[in-house]
Amino acid sequence: xxxxxPGRVVSLGMKSNAPLRSRVDICEGLRERCGDVLKQxxxxxxxLVVSQASIPSxxxxxxxxxxxxxxxxxFTHTLPDGEECKSTEELMSLWSxxxxxxxxxxxTVLAIGGGAVTDVAGFAAAxxxxxxxxxxxxxxxxAQVDAAxxxxxxxxxSAGKNLAGAIHMPEVVLxxxxxxxxxxxxxxxxxxxxIVKYAYIERTIIESTEYKPGPKLLIDVLKSFKSAVKAxxxxxxxxxxxxxxxxxxxxxxxxxxxxxxxCLNLGHTLGHAIEKVSxxxxxxxxxxxxxxxxxxxxxxxxxxxxxxxERTARAMLSRMHLPVVLPDELPVEQLLVAMMKDKKRQGSSxxxxxxxxxxxxxxxxxVIDADQLMSALEDFVAHA
Ligand SMILES: NC(=O)c1ccc[n+]([C@@H]2O[C@H](COP(=O)([O-])OP(=O)(O)OC[C@H]3O[C@@H](n4cnc5c(N)ncnc54)[C@H](O)[C@@H]3O)[C@@H](O)[C@H]2O)c1
Ligand SMILES: [Zn+2]
Numbered sequence: 001x002x003x004x005x006p007g008r009v010v011s012l013g014m015k016s017n018a019p020l021r022s023r024v025d026i027c028e029g030l031r032e033r034c035g036d037v038l039k040q041x042x043x044x045x046x047x048l049v050v051s052q053a054s055i056p057s058x059x060x061x062x063x064x065x066x067x068x069x070x071x072x073x074x075f076t077h078t079l080p081d082g083e084e085c086k087s088t089e090e091l092m093s094l095w096s097x098x099x100x101x102x103x104x105x106x107x108t109v110l111a112i113g114g115g116a117v118t119d120v121a122g123f124a125a126a127x128x129x130x131x132x133x134x135x136x137x138x139x140x141x142x143a144q145v146d147a148a149x150x151x152x153x154x155x156x157x158s159a160g161k162n163l164a165g166a167i168h169m170p171e172v173v174l175x176x177x178x179x180x181x182x183x184x185x186x187x188x189x190x191x192x193x194x195i196v197k198y199a200y201i202e203r204t205i206i207e208s209t210e211y212k213p214g215p216k217l218l219i220d221v222l223k224s225f226k227s228a229v230k231a232x233x234x235x236x237x238x239x240x241x242x243x244x245x246x247x248x249x250x251x252x253x254x255x256x257x258x259x260x261x262x263c264l265n266l267g268h269t270l271g272h273a274i275e276k277v278s279x280x281x282x283x284x285x286x287x288x289x290x291x292x293x294x295x296x297x298x299x300x301x302x303x304x305x306x307x308x309x310e311r312t313a314r315a316m317l318s319r320m321h322l323p324v325v326l327p328d329e330l331p332v333e334q335l336l337v338a339m340m341k342d343k344k345r346q347g348s349s350x351x352x353x354x355x356x357x358x359x360x361x362x363x364x365x366x367v368i369d370a371d372q373l374m375s376a377l378e379d380f381v382a383h384a
């Protein structure tokens with residue numbers, strides 16, 4: 001008999017009138033309701049479940065069984081582990097699979113995995129037949145708060161990260177906090193790196209969108225953490241919900257990143273360069289953690305905010321077991337080259353998101369030239 005898991009589903013995003021809206025459901029046990037959800041949205045008969053070998057099989061089989069129980073025809077595709085799956089080769093193998101199984105416009109790609117899986121599977125769905133349905137079940141904290149929300153999909157090219165992609169809204173994002181139980185410690189903390197970024201943009205989002213904060217600002221919730229977060233921390237679901245609400249509000253206000261959406265890139269210009277130069281041995285969330293501290297230091301050196309903010313951020317991130325300095329083995333010259341290939345580059349300058357005034361407020365269009373960036377990187381190494 002079909003087991004309906006307990007718990008009240010929080011559905012976000014449905015009230016938005018934005019042209020590119022998408023629904024996000026949050027509840028423990030949601031993986032076992034995948035089939036119901038596909039039925040609710042009127043999905044076609046075929047579903048391609050895309051995942052990675054390192055995703056525990058239980059999460060995949062719970063979701064697949066619920067889909068089969070509802071009468072859908074399930075196909076599976078396992079991507080290689082890690083960031084490597086965001087490649088042209090893997091994208092092509094996904095297209096081939098969809099084609100061999102004769103997928104049509106109404107059929108669905110269901111991505112089960114971290115941000116790497118949701119990015120490449122989402123891009124395959126965005127491009128196959130010029131766009132078929134995607135449903136995302138993010139299984140890392142980072143993908144639950146960020147990568148799976150907002151419709152950005154893509155792959156890496158040899159010149160850098162996410163250089164080919166599309167915006168394609170998933171029909172539904174299913175956030176099941178149970179799946180975090182198996183997430184390796186390092187990946188859990190990596191997700192906190194992205195959550196800290198939200199804390200440093202929250203006031204800007206409050207000022208610019210319909211987002212209403214909870215009783216405490218995220219920065220105050222995070223400052224009260226005495227040590228690294230655990231997957232079963234009672235506050236984790238409300239932290240995830242706040243981040244998702246922030247991202248949905250930003251995406252509704254600026255789906256194509258003309259302006260406000262750029263605030264989500266705080267810490268990412270250096271973060272992406274660190275990921276690339278370290279050959280992805282530093283995770284996305286770790287790169288964002290270091291990049292956010294760098295952005296604070298740059299803002300302070302430009303007289304935008306008090307030095308105390310950087311000390312607070314370093315202490316908070318260190319308590320969460322996140323890195324706050326550049327690893328010794330990464331040459332600043334190579335980081336500069338990687339940063340100058342960023343999508344936000346304009347000639348020999350680059351547009352940076354920089355904190356401004358108080359924690360939570362940012363300016364999104366700060367133009368920094370290559371010389372200024374190099375000396376800021378050298379200062380960052382010197383002050384480590
Ligand atoms: N599209 C966007 O808006 C957006 C935003 C932020 C990040 N991203 C992208 O997301 C990627 C990073 O995502 P990530 O941090 O989720 O890393 P990831 O997808 O590489 O996953 C990390 C590791 O955890 C494993 N894993 C995932 N879920 C698990 C679970 N529940 N139990 C055990 N193991 C599990 C994965 O197989 C992988 O080995 C980067 O490529 C980044 O560019 C995209
Ligand atoms: Zn990110």
